[in-house]
Amino acid sequence: MLSKIREWLQAPSGAHVQVLSDLHLEVGSQYATYTFPVAAPFLLLAGDIGRLVDYDGYLEFLTAQVSRFEKVFLILGNHEFYGLEYQSGLAEAHRLSKEPALQEKLVLLHKSRWDDPNSNLTILGCTLWSSVSETALEIVEYKISDFKKIQNWTVHDHNRVHADELEWLRDQVPLAKESNRTILVATHHAPCLEGTSRPEYAQNPWTSAFASELLGDNSWEGVKFWVFGHTHYTTRFTRRGIQLVANQRGYVFPGSAHVESGDSTTKGKKQKNTFDPSCTIKM
Numbered sequence: 001m002l003s004k005i006r007e008w009l010q011a012p013s014g015a016h017v018q019v020l021s022d023l024h025l026e027v028g029s030q031y032a033t034y035t036f037p038v039a040a041p042f043l044l045l046a047g048d049i050g051r052l053v054d055y056d057g058y059l060e061f062l063t064a065q066v067s068r069f070e071k072v073f074l075i076l077g078n079h080e081f082y083g084l085e086y087q088s089g090l091a092e093a094h095r096l097s098k099e100p101a102l103q104e105k106l107v108l109l110h111k112s113r114w115d116d117p118n119s120n121l122t123i124l125g126c127t128l129w130s131s132v133s134e135t136a137l138e139i140v141e142y143k144i145s146d147f148k149k150i151q152n153w154t155v156h157d158h159n160r161v162h163a164d165e166l167e168w169l170r171d172q173v174p175l176a177k178e179s180n181r182t183i184l185v186a187t188h189h190a191p192c193l194e195g196t197s198r199p200e201y202a203q204n205p206w207t208s209a210f211a212s213e214l215l216g217d218n219s220w221e222g223v224k225f226w227v228f229g230h231t232h233y234t235t236r237f238t239r240r241g242i243q244l245v246a247n248q249r250g251y252v253f254p255g256s257a258h259v260e261s262g263d264s265t266t267k268g269k270k271q272k273n274t275f276d277p278s279c280t281i282k283m
Helices: 002-010 055-066 086-097 134-143 155-178
Strands: 016-019 042-045 071-074 104-109 111-114 121-125 182-186 225-228 235-239 242-246 281-283
Touching: 055 086, 071 182, 086 104, 104 111, 121 155, 134 155, 155 182
Parallel strands: 016 042, 042 071, 071 104, 121 182, 182 225, 225 242
Antiparallel strands: 016 281, 111 121, 235 242
């Protein structure tokens, strides 16, 4: 009996992942000042953490995180590319991932798969730029800052990269499922329209710049969790057996009054759709 208890205690537990996105540390240059509590061994940053053009500040923030977490996973959001061309942004992201200060603890999730050696967890990650519908091309190009702030970036590029990343993701899911892995998909853009944005924005004609309707078929069988960002809407719900999780801070200016779940003003109250810096998911 004692040996059995010892086996249970020594068996690897399910992976525990802390989830944050859309920190927007570029606002007021908060790279060195923004802090949050550690709530899990792994940290998943689901995009729009800051801008890669602010390379030194971005590196300083990540260096602080790898000293506190076993692994830090980074999805590139659209804001990561602001001030750069798309390919230059990718080059900067890969350079960042190789920085000695990060101790090989940063995992860049750009069409990447990571398998946890101590559990069944597999993370599949990419930006997954959305699919902008033909009818929305003009309004999206006019309303969305990406096409002004990412150098030489067009709606055609946006849709082309979406198609490429979606094909990669559809190919990867069955491979991970065959290996009997617990699959967590992490993207910046949202994988469905309903429930991923604030209700008052759901019918905006430029919604397809933020989300794509992808969950209506069986391509994702085996996916347990799907983490996303980009919409600045914190939520958690289940769709076709997949738990969708978003924990998004949004634009916060230094010194401004910003209520987060877990602040002294909200202690003991679980506020729906409020960014929680201690948000976690457990496999």
